[in-house]
Amino acid sequence: MGKVIAIANQKGGVGKTTTAINLSSCIATAEVKVLLIDFDAQANCTSGMGLDPANLKNSIYEVITGKIPIKETIVKTSIKNLEFIPSSKNLAGATVELVYLEDREKILKRKIEGLKNKYDFIFIDCPPALDLLTVNALTASDSVIIPVQCEYFALEGLTELLKTIERVRMSLNRNLEIEGVLLTMYDDRTNLSQQVKEEIKHFFKEKTYETVIPRNVRLAEAPSFGKPIILYDIKSKGASSYINLAREILKNEKEK
Amino acid sequence: MGKVIAIANQKGGVGKTTTAINLSSCIATAEVKVLLIDFDAQANCTSGMGLDPANLKNSIYEVITGKIPIKETIVKTSIKNLEFIPSSKNLAGATVELVYLEDREKILKRKIEGLKNKYDFIFIDCPPALDLLTVNALTASDSVIIPVQCEYFALEGLTELLKTIERVRMSLNRNLEIEGVLLTMYDDRTNLSQQVKEEIKHFFKEKTYETVIPRNVRLAEAPSFGKPIILYDIKSKGASSYINLAREILKNEKEK
């Protein structure tokens, strides 16, 4: 059914990559075909999936600069129904390289069009910026998942993100919706986490996922082994929370 | 003595802004004149200092696009010897606006030249990117403090950051040095924090600050009140760690 979902938030370190890797792996274990695209020049998603970004010649950068067809960049992963397109640090130059192309916001959309009938879900991990790359991801997507770290600066950044989503909806992608808002790194011992959670629920109401991702060191350890959490430590709270999130999203999908 | 120090790391959420606000405030309490510049379009430093970025017309953006002189943007703060130049979200457009100017990497350097005799330290908070803004900050600086969150992705990003520092040193700023590497959000209950600390000490040796900033929720709460930690909760571990860091840096400065 080819649903494209961007995982976006311009605030740094809120759990975009951790969500991209772990949500896509959990959804793939539900016998659903998933593609994960690393769209950040820092390529954390790529190393978190066990690849070495330094030595990659077939990445999403070569695709959006027209050097190779997208199909040549897709790799299998250690999870049966999950395939992956890596990034490379060269992507950092793309914002400047592409800024004069006509329809420069629609490049990614055009490139993934031909893949949508091959996958049930395509997830896109975005960089901490509201730049041309993130706008490409939002233009290419049916919806966006917004991870929000349970702290003040992450809350504050939402205004700009929502304005950007609105602008993309107005002029580039009429169908763009918010898939959901995901509270991450929730620390149930602090009032701050509780306050941010209440503020998010108050503003986003039912768009706020029931599932809240707790702070769990296993989630921070897994990428150093190049593994999603379900292969690194399936018994951890980190694993069960992303499994629950996958269930919640698949259930939302059925009910539509 | 006008020492300019950039606080940089392209990895998101590693504590650049928290360090910028709190280190500059602690240094200012040592009867030393300090200027803090917010150089990130997300303007977390600006709101963490109690200002509202949405309503600012005199920001560093207007300075680097030549609209107003830098002296018109400097504001006093609740800390006696600390002055501040705010950012605004318009800075997001600067990377594209300035990309065709000659000496585009040296704009910030030229703009702050006239301020160096007015302050002992000038700190620059950088965005989570190795883009034209961060390169401007590195070109304008005598040295750079690198906050490193005690987790895998932050460690991995150091290679690219060090290459960028080297490139700036080679072609734009021969004097650029690493002031120090600061371990942040250290969680002494986890092996991961300990492993990252050992790796950093092994690689950076004496450039690694003795002071390690622990994970302390007070540091995350303070910005929601627009206050540096020493005005929000001076008894907290967050406050004492940044006070110790300020002492360490001032002592290093005396010994040079």
Ligand SMILES: Nc1ncnc2c1ncn2[C@@H]1O[C@H](COP(=O)(O)OP(=O)(O)OP(=O)(O)O)[C@@H](O)[C@H]1O
């Ligand atoms: N629930 C969690 N518990 C503990 N650590 C976490 C959790 N989620 C993410 N982390 C860790 O926090 C750091 C930031 O997470 P992550 O890199 O996923 O955020 P990001 O939004 O992708 O960052 P960036 O903006 O730099 O792309 C990483 O070191 C990650 O391993």
Ligand SMILES: Nc1ncnc2c1ncn2[C@@H]1O[C@H](COP(=O)(O)OP(=O)(O)OP(=O)(O)O)[C@@H](O)[C@H]1O
């Ligand atoms: N030592 C600490 N203990 C607890 N929370 C912290 C600590 N340092 C920073 N934080 C919180 O962690 C989050 C990330 O920190 P901060 O915004 O300073 O990082 P940053 O590197 O400036 O991020 P960005 O890349 O988005 O600019 C913030 O919510 C901040 O309040």
Ligand SMILES: [Mg+2]
């Ligand atoms: Mg990321």
Ligand SMILES: [Mg+2]
């Ligand atoms: Mg910051």
